[in-house]
Amino acid sequence: MSLRPLLLAVLLVVAGCAAPVGPSPAVTERDSAEPSTESTPVSTPSTQPSPRTSEPETTTSDPSVSPPVLAEEYDVRVAGGSLPVEYGLVFARVAVAMDRPTAEPPSVVRIEPTESMGLGGAEYPEFYRLLGFRVSEDRERALTAAAYVATPEAVVVNEAILADEAGAESTLAHESVHVVQYRTGAFEQLAGTAAAPSGSTAERLLQAAIVEGSATYVEGEYVRRYAPGAASPTESLRTRTANGSPAERLGVAPYLAGARYVDARVSDPGEVRAVYDDPPRTAEELLHDRPPGSEPVAPLTVRDAPRDDWTSGADATDTYGELFVRVTLETGVGEATAADAAHGWGNDVRRRFVAADGAGSTRTGYAWAIRFDDDANATAFAAAFETWREARPANASTVRLVRPAPETVVLLLGDERFVTRASASGRDGAVTVRVNGSG
Known part of the structure; x- marks a missing residue:
């Protein structure tokens, strides 16, 4: 996930989501490493180009913020291979939809082989294992990333997802949201807003739900507008976890809960910044659509x-x-x-x-x-x-x-x-x- 160290230890990565840079899930005194999904991002190849909608490429009367016009101004290098879509246009669409047209795209999209996309350690902290959250015995790392954003200058993509053009475009849209979050200070806005103790699992899960939930929400709107050949990100996540392992369920939970919360709170990707301005303080508020700060934690x-x-x-x-x-x-x-x-x-x-x-x-x-x-x-x-x-x-x-x-x-x-x-x-x-x- 494109989260700074203030938000994370190790968070999940599924197809179409970002990945963190942080310590592996080794046992610590606070058991602070957060579990990750065990799924490998292998997409079903698409033999047909994804269809496009007729929705206009601008949401304002100013032609300078039209995504095609913005994309022409970008200089984004693709390293390690080629993409099935034009990344600059994907990013421009996301930036305009989020009402952040001045946000700069990353300098590079780097394509990596699947074997280079492993994250996390070989096992979860002891407390998680006691509850049943474990890495599969056939895996050397906790997860395999579909894509991630460690800094706003680079989007890293697993080559395995590129065979499915529509799915790859959806994933790149998700990662573009994280770049915008970096560029516009969303992580700084969220720092210290949770009611849970600083550095706690509750804080990280809540902030992951806000960050990843908003990215998943915007990704869903992108798919609806520009890439209807791609699966709905929330439906895809629900399908993946219907019979998933406990670790996979926990990994996906912030995405689904966060996307549902954001969807209930805003009517357009351009309003997502309001969630960062006044975020929920507890998972209770997020799960039950309570106003931020309305459910203070009980003494314990x-x-x-x-x-x-x-x-x-x-x-x-x-x-x-x-x-x-x-x-x-x-x-x-x-x-x-x-x-x-x-x-x-x-x-x-x-x-x-x-x-x-x-x-x-x-x-x-x-x-x-x-x-x-x-x-x-x-x-x-x-x-x-x-x-x-x-x-x-x-x-x-x-x-x-x-x-x-x-x-x-x-x-x-x-x-x-x-x-x-x-x-x-x-x-x-x-x-x-x-x-x-x-x-």
Whole structure:
């Protein structure tokens, strides 16, 4: 994704989306690397040129902002091969549609072989793996990029997508949105606007939903106007994830949720900047079309009980948000049930605990507390959790749920002794985790 480091660790890449530059999903104290889709962007070749609509190439009375006129002024180099479409015209159409005709295109579109487009590491952080998010055993990297924008000067494209002219054009339109975002300071506008802690998974997922959702929305409008031979990007994403892996579902979720939110909030690509000017502060607002800032997070702390041989540092926490909760449940229950169970999310805090064993190594456990708006929402989540747990593979790690207060649930994962011996007590807003017995 064309996100700066302030937004990302590793985010997904599917056909028609951008890719980040950032650390691979190695295990960190905060488990900060964000999962990626496992899909490889192989397109179905098209034997016919994509049809064009008769929609005029300008949306203003000023002929100088006509996409063909703008495209003639561009000097975009194509390296590593040739494109099936004129990139300058694609970019100009996107810039004009977004009412950003002065945005400069990238200097180069670089075509790379598929084997050079791998991103991410060989596995996800431990917490994700415990929940069932894993890289397929037959893959050496977490993902294969269809295309990405690491800087506004270069769009990098996987040669595998170029056989499908309409699909390639759609992908290039998506990447062009990211170049415009770079050129117009969208990332700076979004920095620090999320209600979740800075650097948290919840912040990154939300900002990915805004950035990628708006790009997917504009891409969809581009397809409608100029490349009807290409598949609808949202429909394509839904098809890809209908029977996709948990990791693929989580990877695609920000695109779909973000595109739906942007589509509901604006009536034209030229209005997308309003979303950057006043973005949603939580995934709850994004998922339920609430006004920005209308759903403040509920107070919630998770404390480490002293003198129980298990310790947790102040930097061993993360927050995930309602979108992550929903997708996690979707891996074991239906989408409607998962959405209902995640509804009413108020806040969540995951804390990592470690204990030394006699062999000189450490054992790890996690307590993930989720506070809901009321008892009924917490009860709905607990019921869906039981179904989700029963649907897990027989060899899946043990996960246990405890309920220390009416609005709050705590999921215990990781080392078997931690999961079976840990308890959570307290009240809504303040939970203490203690591991009974020796470490």
